[in-house]
Amino acid sequence: MGTTANTFRIYNVKLVKEEAVIDNGELRVEDGIIVYAGPKLPTLPLHFELSIDGEGRWLLPGFVDVHVHGGAGADFMDATPAAFRAIMRFHACRGTTAMLATTITAPKARLEAVLHTASRYKPMGGARLLGIHLEGPFISPKHPGAQNPAHIVPPRPDWLREWLARFPGLLRIVTLAPETEGALELIRLLCSHSVIAAAGHTDAAYEQMLAAADAGLTHAVHTYNAMRGLHHREPGAVGAVLTDQRISAELITDGRHVHEAALRLALQAKGTAKTLLVSDAMAAAGMPDGRYELGGLGVTVKAGTARLTESGALAGSTITLLDAYRFAVGQLGVSPVDACRMACLNPARLLGMDGICGSLAEGKQADAILLGEDGEPRQVWISGEPLLT
Known part of the structure:
Protein backbone atom coordinates (compact mmCIF):
# COMPACT_ATOMS: atom_id res chain seq x y z
CA MET A 1 0.00 0.00 0.00
CA GLY A 2 1.43 3.36 -0.99
CA THR A 3 1.44 6.45 1.17
CA THR A 4 -1.32 8.97 0.45
CA ALA A 5 -2.27 12.31 1.95
CA ASN A 6 -4.89 10.60 4.09
CA THR A 7 -2.69 7.76 5.34
CA PHE A 8 -0.84 8.81 8.49
CA ARG A 9 -0.57 8.38 12.22
CA ILE A 10 -0.70 10.93 15.03
CA TYR A 11 0.73 9.97 18.41
CA ASN A 12 1.40 11.49 21.82
CA VAL A 13 -2.13 12.89 22.12
CA LYS A 14 -4.93 12.92 24.66
CA LEU A 15 -7.24 10.76 22.55
CA VAL A 16 -10.96 11.27 23.29
CA LYS A 17 -12.81 8.04 22.59
CA GLU A 18 -16.45 7.18 23.25
CA GLU A 19 -15.77 5.77 26.70
CA ALA A 20 -12.59 7.42 27.97
CA VAL A 21 -9.64 9.70 27.34
CA ILE A 22 -6.46 7.83 26.47
CA ASP A 23 -3.28 9.64 27.52
CA ASN A 24 -0.32 9.10 25.22
CA GLY A 25 -2.80 7.89 22.62
CA GLU A 26 -2.32 7.15 18.95
CA LEU A 27 -4.57 7.32 15.90
CA ARG A 28 -3.71 5.47 12.71
CA VAL A 29 -5.46 6.26 9.45
CA GLU A 30 -5.33 4.42 6.14
CA ASP A 31 -7.02 5.89 3.07
CA GLY A 32 -9.15 8.15 5.25
CA ILE A 33 -10.41 5.38 7.56
CA ILE A 34 -9.37 4.90 11.19
CA VAL A 35 -7.57 1.57 11.55
CA TYR A 36 -6.38 2.03 15.13
CA ALA A 37 -7.33 4.32 18.02
CA GLY A 38 -5.82 3.55 21.38
CA PRO A 39 -2.63 3.64 23.46
CA LYS A 40 0.56 4.39 21.56
CA LEU A 41 1.89 1.27 19.82
CA PRO A 42 5.57 0.30 19.97
CA THR A 43 5.97 -0.54 16.29
CA LEU A 44 5.15 1.27 13.06
CA PRO A 45 4.39 -0.39 9.70
CA LEU A 46 6.60 0.84 6.89
CA HIS A 47 3.78 2.39 4.86
CA PHE A 48 3.12 4.96 7.62
CA GLU A 49 5.69 7.42 6.33
CA LEU A 50 3.83 10.38 7.80
CA SER A 51 3.96 10.48 11.59
CA ILE A 52 2.75 13.50 13.56
CA ASP A 53 3.77 14.21 17.14
CA GLY A 54 0.71 15.64 18.88
CA GLU A 55 2.89 17.01 21.70
CA GLY A 56 0.41 15.95 24.37
CA ARG A 57 -2.49 17.92 22.87
CA TRP A 58 -6.17 16.95 22.75
CA LEU A 59 -7.40 14.94 19.76
CA LEU A 60 -11.19 15.06 19.43
CA PRO A 61 -13.60 13.55 16.90
CA GLY A 62 -14.96 16.00 14.36
CA LEU A 351 -29.00 10.78 11.71
CA GLY A 352 -28.24 7.05 11.71
CA MET A 353 -24.61 7.73 10.78
CA ASP A 354 -22.82 6.73 13.98
CA GLY A 355 -21.32 3.74 12.19
CA ILE A 356 -19.58 6.17 9.83
CA CYS A 357 -18.65 9.19 11.93
CA GLY A 358 -19.11 10.77 15.35
CA SER A 359 -16.25 9.18 17.26
CA LEU A 360 -12.62 8.10 16.94
CA ALA A 361 -13.19 4.40 16.45
CA GLU A 362 -11.80 1.77 14.11
CA GLY A 363 -13.67 1.55 10.83
CA LYS A 364 -15.03 5.10 10.90
CA GLN A 365 -14.05 8.04 8.72
CA ALA A 366 -11.04 9.87 10.09
CA ASP A 367 -12.74 13.10 11.13
CA ALA A 368 -10.63 14.64 13.89
CA ILE A 369 -9.56 17.90 15.53
CA LEU A 370 -6.18 18.55 17.12
CA LEU A 371 -6.49 21.36 19.66
CA GLY A 372 -3.67 23.59 20.81
CA GLU A 373 -2.98 24.69 24.37
CA ASP A 374 -5.27 27.68 23.76
CA GLY A 375 -8.17 25.44 22.75
CA GLU A 376 -7.92 26.51 19.11
CA PRO A 377 -7.68 23.99 16.25
CA ARG A 378 -4.14 23.23 15.15
CA GLN A 379 -5.35 20.82 12.49
CA VAL A 380 -8.66 19.41 11.30
CA TRP A 381 -8.97 16.23 9.26
CA ILE A 382 -12.03 15.30 7.19
CA SER A 383 -11.92 11.68 6.02
CA GLY A 384 -8.20 11.84 6.75
CA GLU A 385 -7.59 14.90 4.57
CA PRO A 386 -5.88 17.79 6.41
CA LEU A 387 -7.81 21.03 6.22
CA LEU A 388 -5.57 23.67 7.84
CA THR A 389 -2.15 24.69 6.58
Whole structure:
Protein backbone atom coordinates (compact mmCIF):
# COMPACT_ATOMS: atom_id res chain seq x y z
CA MET A 1 0.00 0.00 0.00
CA GLY A 2 1.43 3.36 -0.99
CA THR A 3 1.44 6.45 1.17
CA THR A 4 -1.32 8.97 0.45
CA ALA A 5 -2.27 12.31 1.95
CA ASN A 6 -4.89 10.60 4.09
CA THR A 7 -2.69 7.76 5.34
CA PHE A 8 -0.84 8.81 8.49
CA ARG A 9 -0.57 8.38 12.22
CA ILE A 10 -0.70 10.93 15.03
CA TYR A 11 0.73 9.97 18.41
CA ASN A 12 1.40 11.49 21.82
CA VAL A 13 -2.13 12.89 22.12
CA LYS A 14 -4.93 12.92 24.66
CA LEU A 15 -7.24 10.76 22.55
CA VAL A 16 -10.96 11.27 23.29
CA LYS A 17 -12.81 8.04 22.59
CA GLU A 18 -16.45 7.18 23.25
CA GLU A 19 -15.77 5.77 26.70
CA ALA A 20 -12.59 7.42 27.97
CA VAL A 21 -9.64 9.70 27.34
CA ILE A 22 -6.46 7.83 26.47
CA ASP A 23 -3.28 9.64 27.52
CA ASN A 24 -0.32 9.10 25.22
CA GLY A 25 -2.80 7.89 22.62
CA GLU A 26 -2.32 7.15 18.95
CA LEU A 27 -4.57 7.32 15.90
CA ARG A 28 -3.71 5.47 12.71
CA VAL A 29 -5.46 6.26 9.45
CA GLU A 30 -5.33 4.42 6.14
CA ASP A 31 -7.02 5.89 3.07
CA GLY A 32 -9.15 8.15 5.25
CA ILE A 33 -10.41 5.38 7.56
CA ILE A 34 -9.37 4.90 11.19
CA VAL A 35 -7.57 1.57 11.55
CA TYR A 36 -6.38 2.03 15.13
CA ALA A 37 -7.33 4.32 18.02
CA GLY A 38 -5.82 3.55 21.38
CA PRO A 39 -2.63 3.64 23.46
CA LYS A 40 0.56 4.39 21.56
CA LEU A 41 1.89 1.27 19.82
CA PRO A 42 5.57 0.30 19.97
CA THR A 43 5.97 -0.54 16.29
CA LEU A 44 5.15 1.27 13.06
CA PRO A 45 4.39 -0.39 9.70
CA LEU A 46 6.60 0.84 6.89
CA HIS A 47 3.78 2.39 4.86
CA PHE A 48 3.12 4.96 7.62
CA GLU A 49 5.69 7.42 6.33
CA LEU A 50 3.83 10.38 7.80
CA SER A 51 3.96 10.48 11.59
CA ILE A 52 2.75 13.50 13.56
CA ASP A 53 3.77 14.21 17.14
CA GLY A 54 0.71 15.64 18.88
CA GLU A 55 2.89 17.01 21.70
CA GLY A 56 0.41 15.95 24.37
CA ARG A 57 -2.49 17.92 22.87
CA TRP A 58 -6.17 16.95 22.75
CA LEU A 59 -7.40 14.94 19.76
CA LEU A 60 -11.19 15.06 19.43
CA PRO A 61 -13.60 13.55 16.90
CA GLY A 62 -14.96 16.00 14.36
CA PHE A 63 -18.12 17.81 15.43
CA VAL A 64 -21.45 17.12 13.73
CA ASP A 65 -23.84 20.10 13.67
CA VAL A 66 -27.49 19.30 12.91
CA HIS A 67 -28.66 22.89 13.34
CA VAL A 68 -26.62 25.59 11.61
CA HIS A 69 -27.89 28.39 9.36
CA GLY A 70 -24.73 30.15 8.29
CA GLY A 71 -21.40 31.74 9.02
CA ALA A 72 -18.65 33.87 7.51
CA GLY A 73 -21.27 36.34 6.31
CA ALA A 74 -23.23 33.75 4.32
CA ASP A 75 -26.57 32.03 4.92
CA PHE A 76 -27.78 28.71 3.50
CA MET A 77 -30.92 30.62 2.49
CA ASP A 78 -28.74 32.47 -0.03
CA ALA A 79 -29.09 29.21 -1.97
CA THR A 80 -25.83 29.59 -3.90
CA PRO A 81 -22.85 27.23 -4.12
CA ALA A 82 -20.60 30.10 -3.03
CA ALA A 83 -22.61 30.60 0.17
CA PHE A 84 -22.57 26.87 0.91
CA ARG A 85 -18.80 26.74 0.39
CA ALA A 86 -18.16 29.77 2.62
CA ILE A 87 -20.27 28.40 5.48
CA MET A 88 -18.91 24.89 5.32
CA ARG A 89 -15.30 26.02 5.04
CA PHE A 90 -15.68 28.39 8.00
CA HIS A 91 -17.23 25.81 10.31
CA ALA A 92 -14.82 23.09 9.16
CA CYS A 93 -11.86 25.25 10.14
CA ARG A 94 -13.45 25.39 13.63
CA GLY A 95 -13.74 21.61 13.84
CA THR A 96 -17.21 20.88 12.45
CA THR A 97 -16.59 18.14 9.92
CA ALA A 98 -20.21 17.37 8.97
CA MET A 99 -23.47 19.32 9.15
CA LEU A 100 -27.06 19.77 8.07
CA ALA A 101 -27.78 22.94 6.12
CA THR A 102 -30.62 24.50 8.09
CA THR A 103 -33.31 26.67 6.54
CA ILE A 104 -35.67 29.20 8.11
CA THR A 105 -39.34 29.97 7.62
CA ALA A 106 -39.68 31.30 4.06
CA PRO A 107 -41.91 31.06 0.98
CA LYS A 108 -42.04 27.68 -0.75
CA ALA A 109 -40.01 28.85 -3.74
CA ARG A 110 -37.12 30.04 -1.54
CA LEU A 111 -37.04 26.76 0.35
CA GLU A 112 -37.01 24.85 -2.91
CA ALA A 113 -34.06 26.94 -4.09
CA VAL A 114 -32.07 25.81 -1.04
CA LEU A 115 -33.05 22.18 -1.63
CA HIS A 116 -32.04 22.47 -5.28
CA THR A 117 -28.63 23.94 -4.43
CA ALA A 118 -27.99 21.32 -1.76
CA SER A 119 -28.94 18.48 -4.10
CA ARG A 120 -26.24 19.58 -6.55
CA TYR A 121 -23.61 20.76 -4.08
CA LYS A 122 -20.09 19.37 -4.55
CA PRO A 123 -17.84 19.47 -1.44
CA MET A 124 -14.83 21.75 -1.82
CA GLY A 125 -12.48 21.81 1.16
CA GLY A 126 -15.11 22.07 3.88
CA ALA A 127 -17.45 20.10 6.09
CA ARG A 128 -19.49 17.27 4.59
CA LEU A 129 -23.09 18.14 3.80
CA LEU A 130 -25.30 15.46 5.33
CA GLY A 131 -28.59 16.91 4.15
CA ILE A 132 -31.16 19.56 5.02
CA HIS A 133 -32.77 20.53 8.32
CA LEU A 134 -36.03 22.27 7.42
CA GLU A 135 -36.77 24.58 10.37
CA GLY A 136 -40.27 25.84 9.61
CA PRO A 137 -42.43 27.04 8.00
CA PHE A 138 -44.86 24.73 9.84
CA ILE A 139 -44.39 26.43 13.21
CA SER A 140 -46.46 28.38 15.73
CA PRO A 141 -47.02 32.10 15.22
CA LYS A 142 -47.00 32.38 19.03
CA HIS A 143 -43.32 31.41 19.16
CA PRO A 144 -41.73 32.65 15.92
CA GLY A 145 -38.44 33.55 17.59
CA ALA A 146 -36.38 35.07 14.79
CA GLN A 147 -38.47 33.42 12.07
CA ASN A 148 -40.51 35.72 9.84
CA PRO A 149 -44.19 35.37 10.93
CA ALA A 150 -45.36 36.45 7.48
CA HIS A 151 -44.24 33.11 6.03
CA ILE A 152 -45.55 30.71 8.71
CA VAL A 153 -48.05 28.25 7.24
CA PRO A 154 -49.98 25.22 8.57
CA PRO A 155 -48.50 21.78 7.85
CA ARG A 156 -48.51 21.02 4.13
CA PRO A 157 -48.15 17.29 3.45
CA ASP A 158 -48.40 18.03 -0.28
CA TRP A 159 -45.24 20.15 -0.11
CA LEU A 160 -43.41 17.42 1.76
CA ARG A 161 -44.47 14.70 -0.66
CA GLU A 162 -43.29 16.83 -3.57
CA TRP A 163 -39.91 17.54 -1.95
CA LEU A 164 -39.40 13.94 -0.89
CA ALA A 165 -39.98 12.84 -4.48
CA ARG A 166 -37.85 15.56 -6.09
CA PHE A 167 -34.96 15.42 -3.61
CA PRO A 168 -34.82 11.83 -2.31
CA GLY A 169 -32.72 11.39 0.81
CA LEU A 170 -31.99 15.11 1.19
CA LEU A 171 -34.43 16.04 3.95
CA ARG A 172 -33.13 14.75 7.27
CA ILE A 173 -34.96 16.82 9.93
CA VAL A 174 -38.17 18.83 9.76
CA THR A 175 -38.98 21.14 12.67
CA LEU A 176 -42.66 21.83 13.26
CA ALA A 177 -45.18 22.83 15.94
CA PRO A 178 -46.88 19.57 16.99
CA GLU A 179 -50.06 21.30 18.21
CA THR A 180 -51.01 22.74 14.82
CA GLU A 181 -53.80 21.17 12.82
CA GLY A 182 -52.43 18.43 10.57
CA ALA A 183 -49.11 18.17 12.42
CA LEU A 184 -49.60 14.55 13.53
CA GLU A 185 -50.34 13.53 9.95
CA LEU A 186 -47.16 15.29 8.85
CA ILE A 187 -45.13 13.57 11.56
CA ARG A 188 -46.36 10.17 10.43
CA LEU A 189 -45.54 11.06 6.81
CA LEU A 190 -42.01 12.09 7.78
CA CYS A 191 -41.45 8.91 9.78
CA SER A 192 -42.61 6.78 6.84
CA HIS A 193 -39.77 8.33 4.82
CA SER A 194 -37.15 8.07 7.60
CA VAL A 195 -37.11 11.84 8.14
CA ILE A 196 -36.74 13.03 11.74
CA ALA A 197 -39.75 14.95 13.04
CA ALA A 198 -38.67 17.60 15.55
CA ALA A 199 -40.59 19.96 17.81
CA GLY A 200 -39.66 23.62 17.77
CA HIS A 201 -41.15 27.10 17.74
CA THR A 202 -44.11 25.49 19.43
CA ASP A 203 -46.87 26.31 21.89
CA ALA A 204 -47.63 22.62 22.44
CA ALA A 205 -48.98 21.57 25.80
CA TYR A 206 -47.49 18.58 27.58
CA GLU A 207 -50.17 16.14 26.38
CA GLN A 208 -49.86 17.39 22.81
CA MET A 209 -46.13 16.70 22.91
CA LEU A 210 -46.79 13.16 24.14
CA ALA A 211 -49.28 12.63 21.31
CA ALA A 212 -46.63 13.84 18.86
CA ALA A 213 -44.10 11.40 20.33
CA ASP A 214 -46.67 8.62 19.97
CA ALA A 215 -46.95 9.60 16.29
CA GLY A 216 -43.16 9.39 15.86
CA LEU A 217 -41.65 12.73 16.90
CA THR A 218 -38.20 12.07 18.37
CA HIS A 219 -36.34 15.37 18.62
CA ALA A 220 -36.59 18.92 19.97
CA VAL A 221 -34.69 21.89 18.57
CA HIS A 222 -32.98 24.50 20.75
CA THR A 223 -34.67 23.27 23.93
CA TYR A 224 -36.21 26.04 26.06
CA ASN A 225 -35.99 28.60 23.28
CA ALA A 226 -39.18 29.44 21.33
CA MET A 227 -41.36 26.82 23.03
CA ARG A 228 -43.98 26.72 25.76
CA GLY A 229 -42.12 26.72 29.05
CA LEU A 230 -42.27 24.55 32.15
CA HIS A 231 -45.06 25.18 34.67
CA HIS A 232 -45.73 22.98 37.68
CA ARG A 233 -49.39 22.42 36.68
CA GLU A 234 -48.87 22.34 32.90
CA PRO A 235 -45.36 21.09 32.10
CA GLY A 236 -45.63 22.33 28.54
CA ALA A 237 -43.32 21.50 25.68
CA VAL A 238 -40.23 21.95 27.84
CA GLY A 239 -41.59 19.55 30.47
CA ALA A 240 -42.26 16.91 27.84
CA VAL A 241 -38.82 17.25 26.32
CA LEU A 242 -37.11 16.98 29.70
CA THR A 243 -39.07 13.93 30.88
CA ASP A 244 -39.85 11.86 27.75
CA GLN A 245 -36.81 9.81 26.84
CA ARG A 246 -38.17 9.21 23.34
CA ILE A 247 -37.24 12.81 22.57
CA SER A 248 -33.63 13.97 22.18
CA ALA A 249 -32.90 17.58 23.09
CA GLU A 250 -30.74 20.20 21.42
CA LEU A 251 -29.01 22.76 23.61
CA ILE A 252 -27.29 25.99 22.58
CA THR A 253 -24.51 26.30 25.14
CA ASP A 254 -23.38 29.85 24.53
CA GLY A 255 -24.31 31.42 27.88
CA ARG A 256 -26.89 33.63 26.15
CA HIS A 257 -29.72 31.42 24.92
CA VAL A 258 -30.16 29.38 28.11
CA HIS A 259 -29.19 30.11 31.71
CA GLU A 260 -26.52 27.82 33.14
CA ALA A 261 -28.95 26.49 35.76
CA ALA A 262 -31.44 25.52 33.04
CA LEU A 263 -28.66 23.85 31.07
CA ARG A 264 -27.69 21.84 34.14
CA LEU A 265 -31.33 20.89 34.69
CA ALA A 266 -31.61 19.62 31.12
CA LEU A 267 -28.42 17.60 31.43
CA GLN A 268 -29.60 16.05 34.68
CA ALA A 269 -33.02 15.23 33.20
CA LYS A 270 -31.91 13.94 29.79
CA GLY A 271 -28.41 12.70 30.48
CA THR A 272 -25.66 13.12 27.95
CA ALA A 273 -27.02 10.20 25.90
CA LYS A 274 -30.13 12.14 24.85
CA THR A 275 -28.63 15.63 24.56
CA LEU A 276 -27.10 17.26 21.48
CA LEU A 277 -25.04 20.42 21.30
CA VAL A 278 -25.83 22.65 18.33
CA SER A 279 -24.56 26.02 17.19
CA ASP A 280 -27.73 27.47 15.59
CA ALA A 281 -25.16 29.77 13.99
CA MET A 282 -26.31 32.54 11.68
CA ALA A 283 -24.39 34.44 9.01
CA ALA A 284 -22.69 36.65 11.62
CA ALA A 285 -20.72 33.73 13.07
CA GLY A 286 -17.06 34.55 12.54
CA MET A 287 -17.90 38.14 11.61
CA PRO A 288 -17.65 41.47 13.48
CA ASP A 289 -20.52 43.12 15.31
CA GLY A 290 -22.90 45.00 13.04
CA ARG A 291 -26.12 44.79 11.03
CA TYR A 292 -27.21 41.57 9.33
CA GLU A 293 -30.37 39.99 7.96
CA LEU A 294 -32.23 36.76 8.73
CA GLY A 295 -35.23 35.79 6.62
CA GLY A 296 -35.83 39.38 5.60
CA LEU A 297 -35.68 40.60 9.20
CA GLY A 298 -32.99 42.99 10.40
CA VAL A 299 -30.50 41.59 12.93
CA THR A 300 -28.12 43.56 15.11
CA VAL A 301 -25.07 41.81 16.54
CA LYS A 302 -23.55 43.45 19.60
CA ALA A 303 -20.81 41.87 21.72
CA GLY A 304 -21.40 38.64 19.83
CA THR A 305 -25.14 38.44 20.62
CA ALA A 306 -27.50 38.45 17.63
CA ARG A 307 -30.97 39.97 18.14
CA LEU A 308 -33.73 41.08 15.83
CA THR A 309 -33.29 44.81 15.45
CA GLU A 310 -37.00 45.56 15.85
CA SER A 311 -38.15 43.18 18.60
CA GLY A 312 -34.90 42.31 20.38
CA ALA A 313 -35.58 38.57 20.10
CA LEU A 314 -32.52 36.33 19.94
CA ALA A 315 -31.72 35.60 16.31
CA GLY A 316 -29.61 32.48 16.32
CA SER A 317 -26.06 32.51 17.59
CA THR A 318 -22.60 33.57 16.48
CA ILE A 319 -20.86 30.50 17.91
CA THR A 320 -19.53 27.29 16.41
CA LEU A 321 -19.73 23.81 17.90
CA LEU A 322 -16.17 24.27 19.16
CA ASP A 323 -17.44 27.18 21.27
CA ALA A 324 -20.38 25.07 22.47
CA TYR A 325 -18.00 22.23 23.39
CA ARG A 326 -15.67 24.57 25.30
CA PHE A 327 -18.60 26.15 27.20
CA ALA A 328 -19.88 22.72 28.21
CA VAL A 329 -16.46 21.66 29.48
CA GLY A 330 -15.31 24.97 30.95
CA GLN A 331 -18.54 26.40 32.37
CA LEU A 332 -20.75 23.39 33.01
CA GLY A 333 -18.03 20.99 34.14
CA VAL A 334 -18.92 18.37 31.53
CA SER A 335 -16.11 15.91 30.82
CA PRO A 336 -14.48 15.98 27.37
CA VAL A 337 -15.86 12.48 26.76
CA ASP A 338 -19.43 13.56 27.50
CA ALA A 339 -19.05 16.86 25.63
CA CYS A 340 -17.84 14.96 22.55
CA ARG A 341 -20.72 12.53 22.94
CA MET A 342 -23.14 15.48 22.75
CA ALA A 343 -21.35 17.36 19.96
CA CYS A 344 -20.19 14.42 17.83
CA LEU A 345 -21.64 10.97 18.52
CA ASN A 346 -25.24 11.86 19.42
CA PRO A 347 -25.81 14.03 16.33
CA ALA A 348 -24.36 11.26 14.15
CA ARG A 349 -26.56 8.71 15.94
CA LEU A 350 -29.67 10.87 15.46
CA LEU A 351 -29.00 10.78 11.71
CA GLY A 352 -28.24 7.05 11.71
CA MET A 353 -24.61 7.73 10.78
CA ASP A 354 -22.82 6.73 13.98
CA GLY A 355 -21.32 3.74 12.19
CA ILE A 356 -19.58 6.17 9.83
CA CYS A 357 -18.65 9.19 11.93
CA GLY A 358 -19.11 10.77 15.35
CA SER A 359 -16.25 9.18 17.26
CA LEU A 360 -12.62 8.10 16.94
CA ALA A 361 -13.19 4.40 16.45
CA GLU A 362 -11.80 1.77 14.11
CA GLY A 363 -13.67 1.55 10.83
CA LYS A 364 -15.03 5.10 10.90
CA GLN A 365 -14.05 8.04 8.72
CA ALA A 366 -11.04 9.87 10.09
CA ASP A 367 -12.74 13.10 11.13
CA ALA A 368 -10.63 14.64 13.89
CA ILE A 369 -9.56 17.90 15.53
CA LEU A 370 -6.18 18.55 17.12
CA LEU A 371 -6.49 21.36 19.66
CA GLY A 372 -3.67 23.59 20.81
CA GLU A 373 -2.98 24.69 24.37
CA ASP A 374 -5.27 27.68 23.76
CA GLY A 375 -8.17 25.44 22.75
CA GLU A 376 -7.92 26.51 19.11
CA PRO A 377 -7.68 23.99 16.25
CA ARG A 378 -4.14 23.23 15.15
CA GLN A 379 -5.35 20.82 12.49
CA VAL A 380 -8.66 19.41 11.30
CA TRP A 381 -8.97 16.23 9.26
CA ILE A 382 -12.03 15.30 7.19
CA SER A 383 -11.92 11.68 6.02
CA GLY A 384 -8.20 11.84 6.75
CA GLU A 385 -7.59 14.90 4.57
CA PRO A 386 -5.88 17.79 6.41
CA LEU A 387 -7.81 21.03 6.22
CA LEU A 388 -5.57 23.67 7.84
CA THR A 389 -2.15 24.69 6.58
